[in-house]
Amino acid sequence: xxxxxxxxxxxxxxxxxxxxxxxxxxxxxxxxxxxxxxxxxxxxxxxxxxxxxxxxxxxxxxxxxxxxxxxxxxxxxxxxxxxxxxxxxxxxxxxxxxxxxxxxxxxxxxxxxxxxxxxxxxxxxxxxxxxxxxxxxxxxxxxxxxxxxxxxxxxxxxxxxxxxxxxxxxxxxxxxxxxxxxxxxxxxxxxxxxxxxxxxxxxxxxxxxxxxxxxxxxxxxxxxxxxxxxxxxxxxxxxxxxxxxxxxxxxxxxxxxxxxxxxxxxxxxxxxxxxxxxxxxxxxxxxxxxxxxxxxxxxxxxxxxxxxxxxxxxxxxxxxxxxxxxxxxxxxxxxxxxxxxxxxxxxxxxxxxxxxxxxxxxxxxxxxxxxxxxxxxxxxxxxxxxxxxxxxx
Ligand SMILES: Cc1ncc(COP(=O)(O)O)c(C=O)c1O
Numbered sequence: 404x405x406x407x408x409x410x411x412x413x414x415x416x417x418x419x420x421x422x423x424x425x426x427x428x429x430x431x432x433x434x435x436x437x438x439x440x441x442x443x444x445x446x447x448x449x450x451x452x453x454x455x456x457x458x459x460x461x462x463x464x465x466x467x468x469x470x471x472x473x474x475x476x477x478x479x480x481x482x483x484x485x486x487x488x489x490x491x492x493x494x495x496x497x498x499x500x501x502x503x504x505x506x507x508x509x510x511x512x513x514x515x516x517x518x519x520x521x522x523x524x525x526x527x528x529x530x531x532x533x534x535x536x537x538x539x540x541x542x543x544x545x546x547x548x549x550x551x552x553x554x555x556x557x558x559x560x561x562x563x564x565x566x567x568x569x570x571x572x573x574x575x576x577x578x579x580x581x582x583x584x585x586x587x588x589x590x591x592x593x594x595x596x597x598x599x600x601x602x603x604x605x606x607x608x609x610x611x612x613x614x615x616x617x618x619x620x621x622x623x624x625x626x627x628x629x630x631x632x633x634x635x636x637x638x639x640x641x642x643x644x645x646x647x648x649x650x651x652x653x654x655x656x657x658x659x660x661x662x663x664x665x666x667x668x669x670x671x672x673x674x675x676x677x678x679x680x681x682x683x684x685x686x687x688x689x690x691x692x693x694x695x696x697x698x699x700x701x702x703x704x705x706x707x708x709x710x711x712x713x714x715x716x717x718x719x720x721x722x723x724x725x726x727x728x729x730x731x732x733x734x735x736x737x738x739x740x741x742x743x744x745x746x747x748x749x750x751x752x753x754x755x756x757x758x759x760x761x762x763x764x765x766x767x768x769x770x771x772x773x774x775x776x777x778x779x780x781x782x783x784x785x786x787x788x789x790x791x792x793x794x795x796x
Contacts, residue, residue, distance in 0.1 A: 408533050421744055422752070430459050433781035435559070435769040437573045437582070438727060440640035443772040445696045452644070454682035462677075467670035469495030469648075469680055476684035477648045480638070481622070484606065484615070488622045488631075488650040489789055491656060492591065494665055496647040497674040497681075499604055500530060502632045506649070507534035510598055511565040511662065517600075518559050518567045520551070522759040524574045524602070539564070542762070548722045549578035553587060567592055570602040571618060575730055575759050575768045577610060577723025585619030593627040598653075600630045604637040605726040607694055610705050610771075614724035621652055628653035628661060637727075639690025640697055646679045646686070697727075701771035704778045705729055708769070713781070715786045717793055727771050730756070731785070735765040736792055751784040 415423070425432060437443055468474065474490040482503045496502040511517065511537035519527045521540040531538045541556035544551045558566070567588060572579045580588075580601070592599055601621040609615045619628035632648030651658050651665075679686075705720075708729055712720045721730040733742070739755035742765065746753055756766030767785065771778070 407543065408535065410532075417740060418743060418747070418755075421747055425747065430678045430786075431750070432747060432792060433773070433777050433784070435751060435753045435773060435778070435781045435785070437773050438770045439642065440637075440693070440697060441643065443700070444774040445640060445693055445700070447640075447693055448689055448741055450683075451641075451686070451693075451729075454536055454645075454685040455678045455742060457678065457681045460676075460678040460681050464677075465670075465673050467666045467673065469493070469675055470677075473647075473680040473683035474676075476687055477633075477650075479684075480633075480687050481650065486620050486622055488652075492622075492651045492662070494649050494651070494662070494669060495680060496634075496649060496669075497645045497676075498636060498642075498647045499632050499634045500526065500647075501674055502630075502634075502647050502649045503530045503600070504534055505668050505672075506566070506598075506600055506630055506664065507531065507536045509664055511536045511643045513564045515565045516561055518556060520568065520570060522573075522756065522761045523570055525758055525760070527568065536565075537563075540760070543573065543576060543578065545549075545576070545721060548724070549573070549576045551584050551588070553581070553591070556588075557591065560597070564595070564597050566598040566600050568600045568602065569621075571620075572605050572608070572614070572725035574605065575725055575728035575754075576721070577726045577728060577730070578620035579614050579724050581617065582619040585621065585624075589624060589627040589629075598628040598630065599624075600632065602632045606633065607638055608698055608701060608727060609725045610702060611724045613635055622650035624652045628657045631756060635686060635690065638694060639686060640693040641686065641690060641708050644679060644686065646675065646683060685705060697772070700775070701727055703775055704771040704773070707775065707779055708771075711786055715789055715793075717789050718786060721766075729769050729771055731769065733765050733767055733789060734792065739764050739766070746785060746788060749784055749788065750782045753781075755786060 474493040477493050478490040516537040516539050519538045537560040541559045542552040543553045622631040629652045631650040636642035712718045717734045719732045743755045754768040
């Protein structure tokens, strides 16, 4: 009865089962996978959501790409990041996931493919499959830092490739795409009519000073059709408010054609609520205090992780330039899944690298959002495990 867009096997994996059982037993654990900012102990201004009650929201005047004032507010927020985008080139969406779905409808027919980085954001599997798009991986290589393996990217291109996805900075590797990499990518994509979709939801969050301003940004490109994605979810820590956006860049004619078509797709759903559009400018302005708290939390947790891991020779924190996650390379005494289950039994939850499609084992991914004290406690439990292993060996 059901479509094959949804995986046939919905059974929970071992880790989900173990978590459920632990919760059912009422046993606490430190969650180093927490990526919900509203559960991470930040102080949200109590009246932050007051603008959602604006009385003008009682009137419905649908506009497919969003109200111009809200699009201007997003353009002003790009300006804050040093990126100039005309508001006419901005479309509002309900979330970044919504943006992906709209773009797959805009660019791809059923069975067309998009290239996705590996390792990266696990939701791409579902987002593409739900829109009948096929994913093909290209690799990110790690040396002293992560970079695109262009040979693997060119190998992955087929006559049905419609877009290359980049996550900038990437989740979980924390790598920004450099300007040189973006130039090279544009030179590959433009002549083949392949668009670039750049997920910039973490663009505000640097772990290395200056990393964000050194990064390549697609929205100002004039040579290749490109879409930069952002949203309140990460930029001001409000995933529940549901406002995302995309900024369209590229040759003028292509941009105009894309926006005209996007308008039709957006008009079909009209997914963005009027109250959130009316509130956009204030949410972006007042949410800055949340962004600052998140920004200092991730830096302090990342430093604490580096300092703690420096005392455990078998573990290495990979260089991360930005975003909310850190990657720890650990010895492969056992499969990642067993390791993560063992750590959970010790009271700390981490993500295994395979969850993000790391091509080999063993890596643990930790969120940098948890409050400093529990983050430090969780990290010391993880590292203690490898210290113990080393002394047993
Ligand atoms: C790379 C990336 N893009 C998008 C999202 C989700 O954004 P939204 O809540 O706007 O759909 C996430 C959430 O973790 C993410 O890691």
